[in-house]
Amino acid sequence: MGREALGVLRNGGRAMMLLFESIVAMRTMFQRRARQEIILQMFIGGIKSLTVITVVAAFTGMILALQTGIEMRKFGQEVYIGAAVMISMLREMGPFMTGLILAASVGSAIAAQMGTMVVSEEIAALELMSINPVRFLVMPRLVAMAIMTPLLSFYSCIMGVVGGGLVGMTQLNVPWSAYIDNAIRFADNKDLRVGMLKAFLFGIIIVITACHQGFGTTQGAVGVGNATRRTVIISFLVILIVGYMVTRLFYV
Amino acid sequence: MIQLENVTKILGDRRILDGVNLAVRKGETMVIVGPSGTGKSVTLKHMVRLMTPDEGRVVVGGQVISDAAGKTLEQLRDKFGVLFQGGALLEWLNVGENVALPLREKTRLTEEEIQAKVVEKLSMVGLEKDMEKFPSEISGGMRKRVGLARAIVTNPEIILYDEPTSGLDPVSSRMIDRLIEQLRKELGVTSVVVTHDLHSALSIGTRIAMLTRGRIVELAEPADFVKSQQEDVQQFLESQFITIRGEWEKNGL
């Protein structure tokens, strides 16, 4: 137990070091080659997950609307699903769903790629060419996801609100305009900002966890599988914990 | 040029290298043979400080690389070209871009100069027509040859080869052998070659070292190596169906 706690601390420390090194490496991010790589990573990491995020976010909004709507209808207050969906999407569900989806798709892919590169000695080859793997591999992915996660999270909020509105119209007899009106009236700018901050942090958590695990790969193909699995589990946990702490910080 | 002095390395709980002493002279081709999993790759990794010895030290060109850091380490590493066992190519770059990578990242050459060098080195390994292909589209042997082109593209003083001919067809193998020999003769490159291929060991090696159980158990010129009475060497030679009765003569390359 003590040893495990120590291991967690050590890994956490190493991950923080990796984050620190990547931030230092950001001074090269405006060079042409780095810029191209960042844009490529934004595309790979972000655009490719768009379909899943659309579906998940829309259904999240629909479920939220349905759940709260059924209760509120008892009091004739079903128009308030607008506010309920909007606020929970912005503050919690948008960033959270986006974070989980990206951890499972982009995070695991990054871990597998880095792990494979370790096993096939590509990382060693880079080091020998004095190409810093952190600058060359981690930094572009980090910047890309730190930008893309908030954008995707915002997008997922919109999809969620649209999904909720559709359920409102078809199942709960809430007119579209009343729904949107209600959603906008009660949503606070702060909700948006806190949500974006969360998404930003989640993006960083995903990339750093994935790269840290990937670089730590030992034992060939089995090791790559382990690194991938651990990446998903660890990012889920850290996303949950950090999400809670941010909410706590801004709303309590 | 490269000295391993009493190098000991423990990995996991196994003593992989157990006091290895080996001095590679400038301009020679040192061949290291030995059974799989004895630490030949680990030995090479110590030479470029991809691994650090637990005991002992590694000296390259008079400077201790085993505790070098920062700029010094970078400068020492710049002396080397390394061909890794699987080629170690970046999957998302095509063959030409892979070879160009060290030049793009480390030098200020223009794009034309880079292209010229890339074509030159790729023709040396017979792959100038495959510039546009991606690593996933070519065979293992070809990947290795691309890895070799990348290793020599910066004209390093020292080249390390980890099993350059394993998995290659005989014709390509001999071509690699000729290339290693050519680099030594024409440019005075120092090479260390890990191989299982006795034919290439005997034809390119100026000296051959046998590594087993974490130690160098034999070190001799090819003509003496094949006559060695050392047990492990005998076994290695027998496994390759070579028994020498009279004088062994190095066949012309």
Ligand SMILES: Nc1ncnc2c1ncn2[C@@H]1O[C@H](COP(=O)(O)OP(=O)(O)O)[C@@H](O)[C@H]1O
């Ligand atoms: N990074 C590492 N961590 C733990 N064990 C390793 C590592 N690298 C190599 N080994 C072990 O060291 C031994 C020698 O490996 P290696 O040098 O690759 O053998 P070979 O002589 O076939 O090239 C093997 O048993 C291998 O499992």
Ligand SMILES: [Mg+2]
């Ligand atoms: Mg090996």
